[in-house]
């Protein structure tokens with residue numbers, strides 16, 4: 001690792017998390033953020049060439065195939081981008097003795113646990129997206145690179161395709177909406193993920209220099225829990241005095257009344273105790289973070 005300011009390579013620069021990372025990581029070094037034109041995760045040669053040219057000290061991989069339903073019928077692309085590419089990135093990072101930060105998902109669990117998931121619980125994805133993300137985790141671990149895998153959930157923010165923006169659009173158009181109330185999890189603001197990542201990168205670089213760094217998998221979400229219906233209701237409440245909404249009724253429905261190509265786990269609740277302890281963090285409540293995000297956006 002160089003003695004000067006570290007070079008930090010961010011993939012997926014136009015994604016929800018990648019966009020925020022460019023801002024959050026700026027004080028830590030030279031951030032080089034790329035999209036698929038510079039590094040196409042579907043093409044291993046393109047990954048190797050870009051990493052060899054940029055020679056990063058840290059790689060933060062925020063690029064992924066995130067279309068959960070489409071992944072069921074587009075399995076080859078999902079596996080290449082989520083399952084294989086992270087391993088290639090990891091191999092290249094290992095050659096440079098760089099640190100790899102990678103994001104994964106609550107969808108590695110099947111959601112049948114009666115309680116909150118911890119990182120050591122068994123994985124058993126119920127959809128192909130989850131399976132491909134789990135393959136990516138395993139590919140990284142197999143290389144022995146210095147890495148942190150951060151499993152997050154229900155990501156939203158002020159850009160990209162996400163539940164918050166979809167709900168705001170629908171609530172302006174419709175008087176009634178049906179929203180699933182039997183999937184439990186924690187909405188997480190993309191900016192929170194980026195800011196926590198910056199803290200983690202800072203501490204990890206120090207640990208690496210002191211030869212005290214330990215790789216691992218951590219959950220990274222806001223604190224607290226809700227359902228999609230609870231999330232939608234909070235959005236309506238927070239937007240009510242700022243936007244002209246048509247919405248009058250948000251009905252609770254079970255997952256069975258909203259069939260999708262990909263199955264989703266009913267229990268997506270994941271504990272953040274481990275990350276909070278290792279990196280001295282306080283993860284804000286999901287509804288407080290949502291209020292800040294909406295204040296910013298609206």
Ligand SMILES: NC(=O)c1ccc[n+]([C@@H]2O[C@H](COP(=O)([O-])OP(=O)(O)OC[C@H]3O[C@@H](n4cnc5c(N)ncnc54)[C@H](OP(=O)(O)O)[C@@H]3O)[C@@H](O)[C@H]2O)c1
Pocket residue numbers: 012013014015016017018035036039040041042061062063064065066081103104105106133151152153154155156160161190
């Ligand atoms: N969104 C969620 O609810 C959620 C939940 C749990 C975990 N995660 C994980 O969190 C991380 C960040 O997700 P996000 O919500 O920020 O995703 P996102 O907004 O969908 O962004 C993903 C980014 O990946 C890029 N990408 C896709 N295919 C690529 C390819 N072949 N080569 C290079 N770049 C490619 C996209 O580029 P284009 O803009 O060009 O398409 C996009 O910029 C991912 O690892 C995701 O699996 C997300």
